Amino acid sequence: xxxxxxxxxxxxxxxxxxxxxxxxxxxxxxxxxxxxxxxxxxxxxxxxxxxxxxxxxxxxxxxxxxxxxxxxxxxxxxxxxxxxxxxxxxxxxxxxxxxxxxxxxxxxxx
Numbered sequence: 001x002x003x004x005x006x007x008x009x010x011x012x013x014x015x016x017x018x019x020x021x022x023x024x025x026x027x028x029x030x031x032x033x034x035x036x037x038x039x040x041x042x043x044x045x046x047x048x049x050x051x052x053x054x055x056x057x058x059x060x061x062x063x064x065x066x067x068x069x070x071x072x073x074x075x076x077x078x079x080x081x082x083x084x085x086x087x088x089x090x091x092x093x094x095x096x097x098x099x100x101x102x103x104x105x106x107x108x109x110x
Contacts, residue, residue, distance in 0.1 A: 004043070004050060007082035012040045014052070018079035029059045029073060037083055042074075050077045 007014070016032040025031065032038060038054040045051070051074035061070040 005077070005082075008040065008043055008050065008052070008077060010040055010042065013083035014038055014040060014080040015083050016079060017081050022075075024064055025073075026062045029062070030057050031073075032057065032075060032079070038080075043077075044074055046074070051075055052077055052080065 014037070016034055016036045016038065018032070019034050022031045032054070036056075038056050040052055041055045042053040043050055044053070053072060053074050059072050061072050063070050064073070
């Protein structure tokens with residue numbers, strides 16, 4: 001069973017990092033795309049693994065396999081990363097960090 005990351009909570013913003021098509025889809029279903037920012041609506045365990053559903057995506061319940069009944073699709077947590085908010089100051093500091101290194105002589109910093 002996978003552990004639950006601290007960021008995987010209802011209301012958290014995540015970014016889809018999956019490239020390519022989703023498997024086991026049904027006609028008319030909407031799915032996250034690479035780079036989409038989504039809001040976690042629900043987390044569920046299936047087969048000991050954590051899956052997510054999102055506020056921005058609601059699909060009708062469908063039968064994914066015989067004997068499972070009908071339910072709304074969900075997405076494996078490993079296909080998402082937490083959205084990290086950064087300030088302009090953090091971006092500038094990171095961009096110019098190599099110029100500010102104190103362990104390198106000034107003539108070598110450029």
